[in-house]
Amino acid sequence: MFDNKRTVYVPQGDELDIAVACHRLQLPLMLRGPTGIGKTTFVYYLSSVLNKPLVEEVCTEDTLAADLVGRRLPDGWVDGSATSSLRHKDGAVYYLDELGEARPNAMTVVHSLTDDRRTLDVRVNGEVLRASDDWMLISSYNPLYQLQNNVKPSTAQRFITLDIPFPESELEERIVSEVIKGDSLITENVSVKKYKNNGNVPINKLVKLANDYRRLAQSAESVGLREGPGTRLVVRTAKLIGYGLSELRAIEVGMINPLTYDSEQKVGMTDIARKLFR
Numbered sequence: 001m002f003d004n005k006r007t008v009y010v011p012q013g014d015e016l017d018i019a020v021a022c023h024r025l026q027l028p029l030m031l032r033g034p035t036g037i038g039k040t041t042f043v044y045y046l047s048s049v050l051n052k053p054l055v056e057e058v059c060t061e062d063t064l065a066a067d068l069v070g071r072r073l074p075d076g077w078v079d080g081s082a083t084s085s086l087r088h089k090d091g092a093v094y095y096l097d098e099l100g101e102a103r104p105n106a107m108t109v110v111h112s113l114t115d116d117r118r119t120l121d122v123r124v125n126g127e128v129l130r131a132s133d134d135w136m137l138i139s140s141y142n143p144l145y146q147l148q149n150n151v152k153p154s155t156a157q158r159f160i161t162l163d164i165p166f167p168e169s170e171l172e173e174r175i176v177s178e179v180i181k182g183d184s185l186i187t188e189n190v191s192v193k194k195y196k197n198n199g200n201v202p203i204n205k206l207v208k209l210a211n212d213y214r215r216l217a218q219s220a221e222s223v224g225l226r227e228g229p230g231t232r233l234v235v236r237t238a239k240l241i242g243y244g245l246s247e248l249r250a251i252e253v254g255m256i257n258p259l260t261y262d263s264e265q266k267v268g269m270t271d272i273a274r275k276l277f278r
């Protein structure tokens with residue numbers, strides 16, 4: 001944990017809106033993008049906007065499940081990063097940086113935390129920890145040099161997924177000048193956009209779309225699509241629409257991005273969605 005009150009972050013788009021929606025809806029968020037475009041900086045900024053402590057684990061190929069869960073040492077039990085994040089009664093932002101690097105068993109540890117259980121089995125210490133309502137899991141990785149295949153579909157489909165691209169030149173100039181100034185964007189001035197809840201979630205169209213994607217995953221036309229969407233993705237996309245995000249944006253971060261990083265595949269899937277949703 002550290003003082004993140006003075007993190008300078010210049011938003012590229014609606015990343016703060018999506019992240020706040022995920023916090024409210026208790027959904028885990030994955031940030032994807034090339035190196036140095038501000039993923040880590042954004043998480044520091046988010047924890048400051050949400051006013052929650054940040055607990056961070058930087059995953060490497062040596063990261064083990066015990067680093068997340070904890071371990072029993074000769075002189076007693078030592079919490080892992082996930083365990084200690086869950087001990088904050090008023091919630092915390094738990095950040096798994098470079099999740100794609102972690103060993104498969106470390107990734108599997110987070111499965112129960114990323115589905116509706118929101119629990120962590122710390123049986124080795126005789127306890128099962130439940131996340132408080134204000135606890136959020138956020139993760140990031142760089143799909144360009146980490147094989148996307150490193151992250152199994154069963155893990156990838158557990159995260160609302162936001163792609164952060166290289167910024168447009170004009171925006172990048174602003175980012176550089178704000179970062180150089182260093183103190184112009186402290187988070188006290190940030191207002192989080194309010195959304196009007198949508199009581200008319202088009203569930204039947206979402207299910208139809210999911211079936212279109214399942215058929216696509218089985219067809220020869222699918223390039224980077226490894227598996228069709230599970231019902232979890234349909235439910236979570238429906239929640240994002242109910243929260244008030246636009247249908248197509250919710251479908252993008254809730255259903256398309258968790259399934260693929262391939263840009264051609266994403267365009268094709270967005271076109272299919274556009275036929276059903278304006």
Ligand SMILES: Nc1ncnc2c1ncn2[C@@H]1O[C@H](COP(=O)(O)OP(=O)(O)OP(=O)(O)O)[C@@H](O)[C@H]1O
Nearest residue numbers: 008009010034035036037038039040041142175179
């Ligand atoms: N949108 C932004 N707002 C403010 N600073 C930014 C932004 N994007 C990049 N930066 C600057 O670029 C540097 C690198 O950003 P950061 O470490 O967050 O990248 P990253 O996406 O986490 O990279 P990696 O994948 O290598 O971990 C930061 O120290 C910050 O100065």
Ligand SMILES: [Mg+2]
Nearest residue numbers: 039040041097
């Ligand atoms: Mg980083």
